[in-house]
Amino acid sequence: MPTTKDYLLKKYQKNAIDEYLAEELKNAEYGGVELRRTPLGDRVILKVGRVGLAIGGRGRNIHRITEALREQYELDNPQIEVTEVENPELDARIMAFRLASSLERGRHFRRSAHGIIRRILSIGAKGIEIKISGKITSQRARVETFRAGFVAKAGDPAERYVDIGKATALIRRGLIGIQVRIMRGDAILPDDIAIEAEPTSTSMIVDIGIEEEPEIIEEVSEEVIEELEEFPDIDEELEKITEEESKKKKKKPKDEFEELEEVDKVSKSKKDVKASKSKKEDKEEEKPKKDVKASKSKKEDEVEEKPKDKSKKK
Numbered sequence: 001m002p003t004t005k006d007y008l009l010k011k012y013q014k015n016a017i018d019e020y021l022a023e024e025l026k027n028a029e030y031g032g033v034e035l036r037r038t039p040l041g042d043r044v045i046l047k048v049g050r051v052g053l054a055i056g057g058r059g060r061n062i063h064r065i066t067e068a069l070r071e072q073y074e075l076d077n078p079q080i081e082v083t084e085v086e087n088p089e090l091d092a093r094i095m096a097f098r099l100a101s102s103l104e105r106g107r108h109f110r111r112s113a114h115g116i117i118r119r120i121l122s123i124g125a126k127g128i129e130i131k132i133s134g135k136i137t138s139q140r141a142r143v144e145t146f147r148a149g150f151v152a153k154a155g156d157p158a159e160r161y162v163d164i165g166k167a168t169a170l171i172r173r174g175l176i177g178i179q180v181r182i183m184r185g186d187a188i189l190p191d192d193i194a195i196e197a198e199p200t201s202t203s204m205i206v207d208i209g210i211e212e213e214p215e216i217i218e219e220v221s222e223e224v225i226e227e228l229e230e231f232p233d234i235d236e237e238l239e240k241i242t243e244e245e246s247k248k249k250k251k252k253p254k255d256e257f258e259e260l261e262e263v264d265k266v267s268k269s270k271k272d273v274k275a276s277k278s279k280k281e282d283k284e285e286e287k288p289k290k291d292v293k294a295s296k297s298k299k300e301d302e303v304e305e306k307p308k309d310k311s312k313k314k
Contacts, residue, residue: 017073021046022093024065027101028053029094031085041077044069049088089123092165096180099130100169103176109136113146116180124185126161127151134176151183161187 014035022030029049036043048054055062062080069078088094095116102112113130120128127149135141152158161184169176 031091031094042075044080046082049094051084054082089120092163092180092182096165096167096178100167103169117148126185127183129181131179135173
């Protein structure tokens with residue numbers, strides 16, 4: 001068999017298996033399949049978002065898929081291995097199936113699309129594009145497109161870094177097609193520039209560091225040295241003076257609360273003095289009033305006694 005024909009037949013077989021598995025494992029968030037030829041048989045590696053749903057109760061789904069691969073697609077002793085996708089949010093096919101399931105459940109297409117866009121961008125994708133086509137809200141078909149970030153459409157970046165996923169959703173108005181394009185966050189674009197060259201003599205060097213002030217060293221003359229040798233006690237006196245100054249500096253300043261207490265004490269003493277003065281003044285004012293009253297009462301008594309004496313004489 002020619003190599004080209006063999007290659008085409010293998011690709012056709014793989015695409016047919018891929019479509020079958022996508023239909024069977026739709027609820028398990030099917031992400032893709034990988035076929036490997038081994039001496040013991042054909043090894044089938046399934047990539048899914050939900051491993052439990054893919055395996056099924058007691059491995060029923062796996063047994064059914066192995067029989068279908070052996071009989072329909074003529075694989076030699078197929079051995080199925082199920083693996084979980086590490087980042088399902090960056091897999092375009094899984095996100096397309098999620099969007100299709102949300103539309104089938106009756107959720108509004110704009111709300112579900114924006115929710116998926118936020119989730120994908122939060123993981124670290126560089127860009128995303130979603131296309132929903134069909135009878136979305138009425139009997140007239142149209143295409144709704146949602147974009148966020150940057151997605152390459154052509155060239156080497158589109159082939160290497162853009163993942164494309166497609167799915168279909170069956171709703172009451174008909175069949176709706178969904179296409180999701182995700183550009184990975186580690187994509188390197190041709191216009192991305194990174195300068196790694198070392199600075200040269202012509203380049204401008206900006207130093208933001210703070211310059212240290214140089215220490216000033218004063219030269220000591222020989223006369224000063226001789227004076228110090230003649231008076232050795234000067235060093236001790238200088239040390240004492242420095243210690244006293246350091247003690248004065250170390251004294252803790254008064255707290256704000258202590259100062260406030262002192263102010264309160266002074267104000268209280270002033271108030272007490274004022275109160276005592278006012279009491280003395282009140283007492284001094286009361287004394288002459290009492291004396292005046294006493295003198296008045298004495299005069300009245302004398303006046304009353306005089307007419308009594310005249311009556312007695314008569």
